[in-house]
Amino acid sequence: MHFGERIRELRESQGLLQRQLAASLEIDTPMFSKIERGERKAKREQVELLASLLHANLSDLLRIWLADQIIDLVKDEPQASEALKTALKEIKKDEH
Template identity: 55%
Template sequence: MLFGNKIRELRDEQGVLQRQLAALLEIDTPMFSKIERGDRRAKREQVIKLAEYFHQDEKEMLTLWLADKVLDAIGDEDELSHGAITVAQEQIQK
């Protein structure tokens, strides 16, 4: 829930309400709350909008978002997760 935590942190720092960000993303407040809690994944376009709104580095925000997706995919595979990430990293570097 790296991305959700970052959004909550930024929102709290700047005194922004969930409903304001939900309106920005054109979704309802409960949906935004789920994104912030990590119960639902934001869309790439939403991540970009939030990065712009909070004046954050787009690449950094997308990296957190993508890291959450990787962690979701790995799940509870504690024994195998490090090896799987290593293999994936080797493929990405090719």
């Protein structure tokens, strides 16, 4: 699931309108609509605020948001899978 899809799912399940969340994020409704459709990327601060507004788990939203960014960065690279494996090894080394 992509970030925008998750935001739309949460918003609709709570009966909120795009314009309500857009106002809270201090952006216009068309821009919020683009975030939901995946045509525009939300900023990290917006993700954090959306988690609060939608009573969602911040860690889950950040994970989905970050995954979307990584996919956008590497999706057209022939070595994407191998690069991600290498990056994961480095991340795991740094965690210990």
